[in-house]
Amino acid sequence: MRLPEARGNASDALFTLLSRSERHARGSGGAIAEAVAGAEDVLTDDDLQVALFVLYELHYRGIDGVEDAWEWHPELLAIRALIEAAFEARLREVVPRPPRPEPTRRAVADALFELTADTGGPSLSRFVARQADESQLREFLIQRSIYQLKEADPHAWAIPRLEGVAKAALVEIEADEYGGGDPARMHAAIFAQTMRGLGLDDSYGAYVDQVPAITLASANMMSLFGLHRRLRGAIVGHLAAFEMTSSIPNKLYGNGFRRNGFGEDVTWYFDEHVEADAVHEQIAARHLAGGLIEAEPELLDDVLFGASACLTIDGIVGERILAAWTTGQSSLRQQVTA
Protein backbone atom coordinates (compact mmCIF):
# COMPACT_ATOMS: atom_id res chain seq x y z
CA MET A 1 0.00 0.00 0.00
CA ARG A 2 0.90 3.68 -0.31
CA LEU A 3 2.52 5.37 2.65
CA PRO A 4 -0.35 7.22 4.38
CA GLU A 5 -0.23 10.90 5.22
CA ALA A 6 1.45 11.77 8.50
CA ARG A 7 -0.94 12.99 11.18
CA GLY A 8 1.54 14.65 13.54
CA ASN A 9 5.17 14.83 14.61
CA ALA A 10 5.64 11.16 15.45
CA SER A 11 4.23 9.76 12.21
CA ASP A 12 6.01 12.50 10.28
CA ALA A 13 9.38 11.56 11.78
CA LEU A 14 8.72 7.86 11.25
CA PHE A 15 7.60 8.23 7.63
CA THR A 16 10.61 10.40 6.83
CA LEU A 17 12.86 7.73 8.30
CA LEU A 18 11.14 5.01 6.26
CA SER A 19 11.65 6.87 3.03
CA ARG A 20 15.39 6.45 3.54
CA SER A 21 17.46 3.34 3.07
CA GLU A 22 17.39 1.00 6.02
CA ARG A 23 21.19 1.01 6.13
CA HIS A 24 21.24 4.72 6.90
CA ALA A 25 18.81 4.57 9.79
CA ARG A 26 18.99 7.50 12.09
CA GLY A 27 16.59 8.18 14.93
CA SER A 28 12.98 9.17 14.99
CA GLY A 29 12.61 7.52 18.38
CA GLY A 30 12.78 10.87 20.13
CA ALA A 31 9.71 12.28 18.36
CA ILE A 32 7.78 9.07 19.04
CA ALA A 33 8.72 9.01 22.73
CA GLU A 34 7.54 12.61 23.01
CA ALA A 35 4.26 11.84 21.26
CA VAL A 36 3.64 8.81 23.46
CA ALA A 37 4.31 10.84 26.58
CA GLY A 38 2.08 13.68 25.39
CA ALA A 39 -0.83 11.57 24.12
CA GLU A 40 -4.11 12.16 25.94
CA ASP A 41 -5.65 8.90 24.79
CA VAL A 42 -3.62 6.55 22.59
CA LEU A 43 -6.83 4.93 21.30
CA THR A 44 -7.94 8.10 19.55
CA ASP A 45 -4.52 9.60 18.85
CA ASP A 46 -4.28 9.96 15.07
CA ASP A 47 -0.53 10.48 15.05
CA LEU A 48 0.31 7.35 17.07
CA GLN A 49 -2.32 5.08 15.53
CA VAL A 50 -1.26 5.84 11.95
CA ALA A 51 2.40 5.36 12.93
CA LEU A 52 1.59 2.01 14.54
CA PHE A 53 -0.53 0.99 11.56
CA VAL A 54 2.39 1.58 9.21
CA LEU A 55 4.83 -0.24 11.50
CA TYR A 56 2.49 -3.25 11.47
CA GLU A 57 1.95 -3.10 7.70
CA LEU A 58 5.66 -3.83 7.28
CA HIS A 59 4.77 -7.31 8.59
CA TYR A 60 1.78 -7.75 6.25
CA ARG A 61 2.04 -6.49 2.68
CA GLY A 62 4.76 -3.87 3.03
CA ILE A 63 4.62 -0.21 1.98
CA ASP A 64 5.32 1.13 -1.52
CA GLY A 65 8.77 2.67 -1.71
CA VAL A 66 9.81 1.41 1.73
CA GLU A 67 12.58 -1.17 1.93
CA ASP A 68 11.36 -4.54 3.18
CA ALA A 69 14.44 -4.80 5.40
CA TRP A 70 12.92 -2.17 7.70
CA GLU A 71 10.54 -4.82 9.05
CA TRP A 72 13.06 -6.16 11.56
CA HIS A 73 15.20 -3.08 12.07
CA PRO A 74 15.95 -2.77 15.81
CA GLU A 75 15.19 0.94 15.85
CA LEU A 76 11.74 0.38 14.37
CA LEU A 77 11.05 -2.46 16.77
CA ALA A 78 11.99 -0.15 19.64
CA ILE A 79 9.63 2.55 18.35
CA ARG A 80 6.87 -0.03 17.92
CA ALA A 81 7.41 -1.32 21.47
CA LEU A 82 7.06 2.20 22.81
CA ILE A 83 3.67 2.76 21.15
CA GLU A 84 2.53 -0.78 21.88
CA ALA A 85 3.23 -0.46 25.61
CA ALA A 86 1.08 2.66 25.85
CA PHE A 87 -1.60 1.12 23.62
CA GLU A 88 -1.84 -2.12 25.58
CA ALA A 89 -1.87 -0.28 28.91
CA ARG A 90 -4.73 1.92 27.71
CA LEU A 91 -6.65 -1.10 26.41
CA ARG A 92 -6.31 -2.83 29.76
CA GLU A 93 -7.61 0.35 31.39
CA VAL A 94 -10.75 0.83 29.29
CA VAL A 95 -11.76 -2.77 28.58
CA PRO A 96 -14.16 -4.18 31.19
CA ARG A 97 -13.22 -7.49 32.81
CA PRO A 98 -15.93 -10.11 32.33
CA PRO A 99 -16.68 -12.61 35.12
CA ARG A 100 -14.31 -15.57 35.15
CA PRO A 101 -15.74 -18.97 34.25
CA GLU A 102 -14.31 -22.36 35.29
CA PRO A 103 -11.42 -23.30 32.99
CA THR A 104 -13.41 -25.97 31.13
CA ARG A 105 -14.38 -26.02 27.48
CA ARG A 106 -18.09 -25.83 28.20
CA ALA A 107 -17.87 -23.08 30.82
CA VAL A 108 -15.58 -20.95 28.65
CA ALA A 109 -17.93 -21.29 25.66
CA ASP A 110 -20.97 -20.44 27.82
CA ALA A 111 -19.19 -17.39 29.24
CA LEU A 112 -18.27 -16.16 25.77
CA PHE A 113 -21.83 -16.64 24.47
CA GLU A 114 -23.06 -14.70 27.48
CA LEU A 115 -20.52 -11.91 26.96
CA THR A 116 -21.32 -11.54 23.26
CA ALA A 117 -25.12 -11.73 23.56
CA ASP A 118 -26.93 -8.90 21.77
CA THR A 119 -28.08 -6.29 24.24
CA GLY A 120 -30.67 -4.90 21.85
CA GLY A 121 -29.50 -1.27 22.10
CA PRO A 122 -28.98 1.09 19.16
CA SER A 123 -26.56 -0.47 16.75
CA LEU A 124 -24.81 0.27 13.51
CA SER A 125 -26.24 -2.87 11.93
CA ARG A 126 -29.82 -1.87 12.74
CA PHE A 127 -29.19 1.63 11.37
CA VAL A 128 -27.70 0.20 8.18
CA ALA A 129 -30.64 -2.19 7.78
CA ARG A 130 -33.30 0.49 8.22
CA GLN A 131 -32.05 3.86 7.12
CA ALA A 132 -28.50 4.18 5.80
CA ASP A 133 -28.38 5.83 2.38
CA GLU A 134 -26.00 4.93 -0.38
CA SER A 135 -23.29 7.37 0.66
CA GLN A 136 -23.42 6.02 4.21
CA LEU A 137 -23.14 2.47 2.86
CA ARG A 138 -20.05 3.60 1.01
CA GLU A 139 -18.62 5.10 4.20
CA PHE A 140 -19.39 1.90 6.04
CA LEU A 141 -17.39 -0.10 3.50
CA ILE A 142 -14.50 2.38 3.66
CA GLN A 143 -14.39 2.03 7.46
CA ARG A 144 -14.50 -1.74 7.21
CA SER A 145 -11.96 -1.96 4.40
CA ILE A 146 -9.08 -1.22 6.76
CA TYR A 147 -9.42 -4.67 8.29
CA GLN A 148 -11.60 -6.57 5.85
CA LEU A 149 -9.08 -6.38 2.98
CA LYS A 150 -6.75 -8.40 5.21
CA GLU A 151 -9.54 -10.33 6.87
CA ALA A 152 -8.29 -13.23 9.03
CA ASP A 153 -4.62 -12.28 8.60
CA PRO A 154 -3.95 -10.97 12.14
CA HIS A 155 -5.41 -14.13 13.66
CA ALA A 156 -3.31 -16.34 11.41
CA TRP A 157 -0.20 -15.19 13.33
CA ALA A 158 -1.45 -17.36 16.21
CA ILE A 159 -1.44 -20.69 14.34
CA PRO A 160 2.15 -21.77 15.09
CA ARG A 161 1.70 -20.71 18.71
CA LEU A 162 -1.13 -23.13 19.45
CA GLU A 163 -1.34 -26.88 19.70
CA GLY A 164 -3.88 -29.68 19.51
CA VAL A 165 -7.60 -28.89 19.67
CA ALA A 166 -7.17 -25.11 19.61
CA LYS A 167 -4.79 -25.19 16.67
CA ALA A 168 -7.03 -27.48 14.63
CA ALA A 169 -9.99 -25.21 15.40
CA LEU A 170 -8.14 -22.06 14.35
CA VAL A 171 -7.03 -23.67 11.11
CA GLU A 172 -10.56 -24.93 10.45
CA ILE A 173 -11.90 -21.36 10.76
CA GLU A 174 -9.04 -19.70 8.90
CA ALA A 175 -9.24 -22.16 6.00
CA ASP A 176 -12.87 -21.10 5.48
CA GLU A 177 -11.94 -17.39 5.80
CA TYR A 178 -9.38 -17.95 3.05
CA GLY A 179 -11.94 -19.51 0.73
CA GLY A 180 -11.29 -23.21 1.36
CA GLY A 181 -8.68 -23.27 -1.41
CA ASP A 182 -10.62 -21.04 -3.83
CA PRO A 183 -9.13 -17.52 -4.03
CA ALA A 184 -12.44 -16.16 -5.37
CA ARG A 185 -14.20 -17.25 -2.18
CA MET A 186 -11.60 -15.69 0.10
CA HIS A 187 -13.48 -13.34 2.42
CA ALA A 188 -11.13 -10.44 1.69
CA ALA A 189 -11.71 -11.00 -2.04
CA ILE A 190 -15.50 -11.12 -1.62
CA PHE A 191 -15.30 -7.88 0.36
CA ALA A 192 -13.24 -6.29 -2.44
CA GLN A 193 -16.01 -7.27 -4.88
CA THR A 194 -18.57 -5.53 -2.65
CA MET A 195 -16.42 -2.39 -2.64
CA ARG A 196 -16.22 -2.40 -6.43
CA GLY A 197 -19.99 -2.82 -6.56
CA LEU A 198 -20.31 0.58 -4.89
CA GLY A 199 -17.69 2.20 -7.07
CA LEU A 200 -14.96 2.16 -4.42
CA ASP A 201 -11.25 1.56 -4.85
CA ASP A 202 -10.59 -1.97 -3.59
CA SER A 203 -6.81 -1.71 -3.54
CA TYR A 204 -5.21 -2.57 -0.24
CA GLY A 205 -4.99 0.38 2.12
CA ALA A 206 -6.56 2.83 -0.34
CA TYR A 207 -8.65 4.56 2.35
CA VAL A 208 -6.30 4.60 5.33
CA ASP A 209 -6.06 8.41 5.14
CA GLN A 210 -9.85 8.72 5.37
CA VAL A 211 -10.51 6.77 8.56
CA PRO A 212 -10.28 8.11 12.11
CA ALA A 213 -7.75 6.89 14.69
CA ILE A 214 -10.20 4.58 16.46
CA THR A 215 -10.74 2.58 13.24
CA LEU A 216 -6.98 2.17 12.91
CA ALA A 217 -6.86 1.25 16.61
CA SER A 218 -9.36 -1.55 15.99
CA ALA A 219 -7.07 -3.07 13.33
CA ASN A 220 -3.90 -2.30 15.30
CA MET A 221 -5.32 -4.11 18.31
CA MET A 222 -5.57 -7.32 16.27
CA SER A 223 -1.99 -6.95 15.05
CA LEU A 224 -0.81 -6.30 18.61
CA PHE A 225 -2.55 -9.43 19.89
CA GLY A 226 -1.53 -11.48 16.86
CA LEU A 227 2.14 -10.55 16.70
CA HIS A 228 2.97 -11.22 20.34
CA ARG A 229 3.04 -14.84 21.39
CA ARG A 230 2.56 -13.59 24.95
CA LEU A 231 -0.89 -12.35 23.87
CA ARG A 232 -2.04 -15.53 22.09
CA GLY A 233 -4.91 -15.82 24.55
CA ALA A 234 -6.06 -12.32 23.59
CA ILE A 235 -6.00 -12.96 19.83
CA VAL A 236 -8.00 -16.16 20.38
CA GLY A 237 -10.52 -14.30 22.53
CA HIS A 238 -10.68 -11.56 19.92
CA LEU A 239 -11.48 -13.96 17.11
CA ALA A 240 -14.08 -15.74 19.20
CA ALA A 241 -15.89 -12.49 20.03
CA PHE A 242 -15.64 -11.32 16.43
CA GLU A 243 -17.18 -14.53 15.09
CA MET A 244 -19.83 -14.59 17.81
CA THR A 245 -21.12 -11.11 16.95
CA SER A 246 -21.22 -11.57 13.21
CA SER A 247 -24.07 -13.69 11.79
CA ILE A 248 -26.98 -11.57 12.96
CA PRO A 249 -25.42 -8.13 12.23
CA ASN A 250 -24.37 -9.35 8.79
CA LYS A 251 -27.93 -10.29 7.99
CA LEU A 252 -28.89 -6.69 8.82
CA TYR A 253 -26.02 -5.21 6.80
CA GLY A 254 -27.08 -7.29 3.81
CA ASN A 255 -30.65 -6.04 4.23
CA GLY A 256 -29.41 -2.45 4.13
CA PHE A 257 -27.66 -3.02 0.82
CA ARG A 258 -30.70 -4.86 -0.59
CA ARG A 259 -32.97 -2.01 0.52
CA ASN A 260 -30.74 0.36 -1.46
CA GLY A 261 -31.20 -1.80 -4.57
CA PHE A 262 -27.91 -3.69 -4.60
CA GLY A 263 -27.79 -7.25 -5.91
CA GLU A 264 -26.12 -10.47 -4.90
CA ASP A 265 -22.72 -9.45 -6.23
CA VAL A 266 -22.69 -6.80 -3.48
CA THR A 267 -24.54 -8.69 -0.72
CA TRP A 268 -22.62 -11.96 -1.12
CA TYR A 269 -20.07 -10.87 1.44
CA PHE A 270 -22.75 -10.32 4.10
CA ASP A 271 -24.78 -13.40 3.17
CA GLU A 272 -21.63 -15.51 3.29
CA HIS A 273 -20.92 -14.24 6.82
CA VAL A 274 -24.43 -15.03 8.08
CA GLU A 275 -23.81 -18.66 7.14
CA ALA A 276 -20.07 -19.03 7.71
CA ASP A 277 -19.94 -17.30 11.07
CA ALA A 278 -22.78 -19.39 12.46
CA VAL A 279 -20.28 -22.23 11.96
CA HIS A 280 -17.21 -20.28 13.03
CA GLU A 281 -18.74 -19.04 16.29
CA GLN A 282 -19.36 -22.59 17.48
CA ILE A 283 -15.85 -23.70 16.61
CA ALA A 284 -14.30 -20.54 18.04
CA ALA A 285 -16.13 -20.66 21.36
CA ARG A 286 -15.93 -24.38 22.03
CA HIS A 287 -12.76 -25.69 20.40
CA LEU A 288 -10.57 -22.64 19.87
CA ALA A 289 -11.15 -20.67 23.08
CA GLY A 290 -12.44 -23.60 25.14
CA GLY A 291 -9.76 -25.93 23.80
CA LEU A 292 -7.01 -23.39 24.50
CA ILE A 293 -8.14 -22.91 28.09
CA GLU A 294 -8.26 -26.64 28.70
CA ALA A 295 -4.67 -26.86 27.46
CA GLU A 296 -3.42 -23.60 29.00
CA PRO A 297 -5.78 -22.56 31.80
CA GLU A 298 -3.48 -19.71 32.80
CA LEU A 299 -4.52 -17.91 29.60
CA LEU A 300 -8.13 -17.52 30.74
CA ASP A 301 -7.82 -13.85 31.68
CA ASP A 302 -6.19 -13.04 28.34
CA VAL A 303 -8.89 -14.84 26.36
CA LEU A 304 -11.53 -12.83 28.21
CA PHE A 305 -9.51 -9.65 27.75
CA GLY A 306 -9.20 -10.20 23.99
CA ALA A 307 -12.92 -10.93 23.65
CA SER A 308 -13.91 -7.95 25.75
CA ALA A 309 -11.43 -5.69 23.91
CA CYS A 310 -12.96 -6.67 20.58
CA LEU A 311 -16.45 -5.79 21.82
CA THR A 312 -15.33 -2.56 23.49
CA ILE A 313 -13.22 -1.07 20.70
CA ASP A 314 -15.47 -2.17 17.85
CA GLY A 315 -18.35 -0.87 19.95
CA ILE A 316 -16.71 2.57 20.08
CA VAL A 317 -16.06 2.46 16.33
CA GLY A 318 -19.75 1.72 15.72
CA GLU A 319 -20.98 4.35 18.19
CA ARG A 320 -18.87 7.05 16.56
CA ILE A 321 -20.09 6.21 13.07
CA LEU A 322 -23.69 6.24 14.33
CA ALA A 323 -23.17 9.51 16.20
CA ALA A 324 -21.84 11.16 13.04
CA TRP A 325 -24.65 9.84 10.85
CA THR A 326 -27.46 10.72 13.21
CA THR A 327 -26.24 14.33 13.27
CA GLY A 328 -25.97 14.51 9.50
CA GLN A 329 -22.18 14.29 9.40
CA SER A 330 -19.62 12.02 7.79
CA SER A 331 -17.76 9.52 9.96
CA LEU A 332 -14.63 9.96 7.84
CA ARG A 333 -11.77 12.42 8.20
CA GLN A 334 -12.27 13.68 4.66
CA GLN A 335 -15.26 13.22 2.39
CA VAL A 336 -14.60 10.71 -0.33
CA THR A 337 -15.83 11.57 -3.79
CA ALA A 338 -16.64 8.25 -5.40
Next chain:
Amino acid sequence: MLERQGSIELCPDGPLLLRGDFEILGADGEPIDAHRKTVALCRCGLSSIKPFCDGTHKASGFRTEE
Protein backbone atom coordinates in the same frame (compact mmCIF):
# COMPACT_ATOMS: atom_id res chain seq x y z
CA MET B 1 -9.53 -37.64 8.47
CA LEU B 2 -8.14 -41.17 8.80
CA GLU B 3 -10.83 -43.83 9.38
CA ARG B 4 -13.66 -41.40 10.06
CA GLN B 5 -15.97 -40.67 7.16
CA GLY B 6 -18.19 -38.06 8.69
CA SER B 7 -19.15 -36.72 12.10
CA ILE B 8 -21.99 -34.77 13.65
CA GLU B 9 -21.27 -32.57 16.66
CA LEU B 10 -24.21 -31.60 18.86
CA CYS B 11 -23.58 -28.02 19.97
CA PRO B 12 -25.32 -27.32 23.29
CA ASP B 13 -28.19 -24.82 22.77
CA GLY B 14 -27.17 -24.54 19.13
CA PRO B 15 -26.80 -26.20 15.74
CA LEU B 16 -25.37 -29.52 14.56
CA LEU B 17 -21.89 -29.28 13.10
CA LEU B 18 -21.22 -31.60 10.18
CA ARG B 19 -17.67 -32.51 9.25
CA GLY B 20 -15.98 -34.96 6.94
CA ASP B 21 -17.57 -36.76 4.03
CA PHE B 22 -21.28 -35.89 3.83
CA GLU B 23 -23.92 -34.89 1.34
CA ILE B 24 -27.00 -32.80 2.08
CA LEU B 25 -30.01 -33.67 -0.05
CA GLY B 26 -33.10 -31.46 -0.40
CA ALA B 27 -36.69 -32.74 -0.36
CA ASP B 28 -36.42 -33.24 -4.13
CA GLY B 29 -33.36 -35.42 -3.67
CA GLU B 30 -31.12 -32.78 -5.21
CA PRO B 31 -27.85 -32.07 -3.40
CA ILE B 32 -27.67 -28.74 -1.55
CA ASP B 33 -24.39 -26.87 -1.93
CA ALA B 34 -22.74 -26.80 1.51
CA HIS B 35 -20.41 -23.90 0.49
CA ARG B 36 -17.79 -25.05 3.03
CA LYS B 37 -16.20 -28.13 4.56
CA THR B 38 -17.79 -27.81 7.99
CA VAL B 39 -21.43 -26.72 8.13
CA ALA B 40 -23.89 -25.87 10.90
CA LEU B 41 -27.38 -27.29 10.51
CA CYS B 42 -30.22 -25.47 12.24
CA ARG B 43 -31.99 -27.49 14.90
CA CYS B 44 -34.02 -24.71 16.52
CA GLY B 45 -36.21 -24.38 13.43
CA LEU B 46 -35.90 -20.59 13.26
CA SER B 47 -33.09 -20.02 10.78
CA SER B 48 -33.81 -17.93 7.70
CA ILE B 49 -31.30 -19.95 5.68
CA LYS B 50 -32.39 -23.49 6.52
CA PRO B 51 -31.06 -26.11 6.49
CA PHE B 52 -28.15 -23.98 7.74
CA CYS B 53 -27.94 -22.17 11.08
CA ASP B 54 -27.89 -18.35 10.96
CA GLY B 55 -27.38 -17.70 14.67
CA THR B 56 -31.06 -16.95 15.37
CA HIS B 57 -31.15 -19.68 18.03
CA LYS B 58 -29.17 -17.31 20.28
CA ALA B 59 -31.75 -14.52 20.10
CA SER B 60 -34.66 -16.92 20.67
CA GLY B 61 -33.17 -18.55 23.77
CA PHE B 62 -33.23 -22.05 22.23
CA ARG B 63 -32.15 -24.71 24.75
CA THR B 64 -31.17 -28.30 24.09
CA GLU B 65 -31.56 -31.12 26.59
CA GLU B 66 -28.41 -32.97 27.47
